[in-house]
Amino acid sequence: MTKVLELCLYMEKEEDFPxxxxxxxxxxxxxxxxxxxxxxxxLKEFLKKIMSPMLTKLGLNDEGTVDRKDLRYEVKxxxxxxxxxxxxxxxxxxxxxxxxxxxxxxxxELLVYRYAVRYGGDExxxxxxxxxxxxxxxxxxxxxxxxxxxYTTDRVKMKKWVLRSALNFASDGEVIRERGRxxxxxGPEKAKADLAxxxxxxxxxxxx
Numbered sequence: 001m002t003k004v005l006e007l008c009l010y011m012e013k014e015e016d017f018p019x020x021x022x023x024x025x026x027x028x029x030x031x032x033x034x035x036x037x038x039x040x041x042x043l044k045e046f047l048k049k050i051m052s053p054m055l056t057k058l059g060l061n062d063e064g065t066v067d068r069k070d071l072r073y074e075v076k077x078x079x080x081x082x083x084x085x086x087x088x089x090x091x092x093x094x095x096x097x098x099x100x101x102x103x104x105x106x107x108x109e110l111l112v113y114r115y116a117v118r119y120g121g122d123e124x125x126x127x128x129x130x131x132x133x134x135x136x137x138x139x140x141x142x143x144x145x146x147x148x149x150x151y152t153t154d155r156v157k158m159k160k161w162v163l164r165s166a167l168n169f170a171s172d173g174e175v176i177r178e179r180g181r182x183x184x185x186x187g188p189e190k191a192k193a194d195l196a197x198x199x200x201x202x203x204x205x206x207x208x
Contacts, residue, residue, distance in 0.1 A: 011050050017067040020054070024074050031081070044082050055079060060090055062105055073107055080115050091115045099127060113148035125152065 011023055027047065034040050058072040079087040095116035098104050104112055116124045131137060132145025152158055 008047075008050055012053055015054070015057070017071045020071055021074060024078055028078065028081075047078075047082060048084060051075060051079060055084075055087075062108075073111075077111055080111065083119075088115070088119050091119065095120070095124060110144060110147060113144060114151040117148050118151040118153060125149070125157070 008023060008027065011020065014020060031040075031043070034043060037043075054071075054075055058068070058075060060076070062069060062072070064072070076087060076090075080091055091112055094104060094108065094112045098109075098112065113128055117128055128145050128148050132142050132149065134141070137145070149158070
């Protein structure tokens, strides 16, 4: 672990996309493994020190070459995940704009909705829930909403609202009862229930 972190120090001087992309992918896996470690906050501070110069250079605006945009997105995504305040504020402001009708950049939609749910409150949760379960919601909106709802840290809310509401919606409002760990649906259109289960499997995997 120490050697990995020492190698990360090199990134303070690196500006090219490929090395950063490899480092970010690797460090994200390490973060997931160490999320409950008592030294997790120290690891976050270490990464903030390394990432801050690049975050400052890249800024928040979506501009520049394709590689520059890709790098900005990946570094920004990790900064949001780690809870860097400037980037949490960016998520919250972007979410408010989306609620007021501003179209988000496609690449930013999932990132913004995920962490608006994680760092927000009941208002953000309800908006995303309503978006996912709206009768005329597109397939993309349903998946986007369910994926984002999986980022709540309130597991009680997740279990009581998302699992049952999503499955009830997918079965056109028919009653879904929980028997142990299994959900049983009544009536036809099994394909819709299968779709809901697929979405919810993805949601549960994102509850880190």
